[in-house]
Amino acid sequence: DGVSIAGLRALALSLATEAGAAVRARRPEHVTVAATKSSDVDPVTAMDRAVEELLVARLATERPQDAILGEEGDDVPGTSGLTWVVDPIDGTVNYLYGVSSFAVSVAVVAGPADPERWTILAGCVHDVVTGRTWSAGLGEGATADGVPLPAVEHAPLGRSLVGTGFGYAASRRAAQARVLAEVLPRVRDIRRLGSAAIDLCLLAQGSLDLYYERGLNPWDLAAGALVASEAGARVVGLRGHAPGATMTVAGRGPALDQFVSLLEAAQADAPDGA
Numbered sequence: 001d002g003v004s005i006a007g008l009r010a011l012a013l014s015l016a017t018e019a020g021a022a023v024r025a026r027r028p029e030h031v032t033v034a035a036t037k038s039s040d041v042d043p044v045t046a047m048d049r050a051v052e053e054l055l056v057a058r059l060a061t062e063r064p065q066d067a068i069l070g071e072e073g074d075d076v077p078g079t080s081g082l083t084w085v086v087d088p089i090d091g092t093v094n095y096l097y098g099v100s101s102f103a104v105s106v107a108v109v110a111g112p113a114d115p116e117r118w119t120i121l122a123g124c125v126h127d128v129v130t131g132r133t134w135s136a137g138l139g140e141g142a143t144a145d146g147v148p149l150p151a152v153e154h155a156p157l158g159r160s161l162v163g164t165g166f167g168y169a170a171s172r173r174a175a176q177a178r179v180l181a182e183v184l185p186r187v188r189d190i191r192r193l194g195s196a197a198i199d200l201c202l203l204a205q206g207s208l209d210l211y212y213e214r215g216l217n218p219w220d221l222a223a224g225a226l227v228a229s230e231a232g233a234r235v236v237g238l239r240g241h242a243p244g245a246t247m248t249v250a251g252r253g254p255a256l257d258q259f260v261s262l263l264e265a266a267q268a269d270a271p272d273g274a
């Protein structure tokens, strides 16, 4: 329908900042664990639900032909071939505990909400605590608070600060702990900050050198992956796969290739329990 990448990016930015303001406006005493999802350490707060409703309502008005996939269960079919992939609060556990690093993540992709088949067109990650807002459009570069992200030098693997995250299931975590034991002695240090979307934006701006995580969902990945790649980083999977559920690895230069080899050798993509 003639919509431009710049227009989609502007809408992603408007949606993410509006949703972020809604999250910020609530007081901490309003945080409640409304339900749990995959396991009892995976909280769904009432706020996650309310913010997803807000995003879906605005998209229904502004982009009624587009599909929507949201973390809290919205799966709205569309006719335009575009899909909005939204996470109302990425970093829910931080939000719940009042720890920094949670964000609203909004992306729009051409095709289905499937990292193997989509093309990410535009995305925005709004850090709710700091207000910092990263956005990117395909071929347009990435910005933080409207300022283009500068080129980042790549560090050698041994001096790389690495971000990662863990799944919620115990069997997955046991496997992730084994991989962590292979990675930790070979890098500068590891951070588990708690929001994959923010981790990818920190990597984009050079605040992390490498990032890896198993089991990311489309809504954790889409906006941050575009910000990172438009900032000049590479976002890849293992063994030639697209980044996504099996593994997402991001970084720059030879360190990224060495890190991918390390993760492949550590069988970081092996089935849980293998």
Ligand code: IPD
Pocket: 071, 087, 089, 090, 091, 092, 093, 164, 165, 166, 167, 193, 194, 195, 196, 197, 213, 215, 216, 220
């Ligand atoms: C989680 C965060 C976390 C990552 C988990 C995600 P949520 O998203 O991105 O950093 O390690 O894999 O599920 O559940 O807070 O939206």
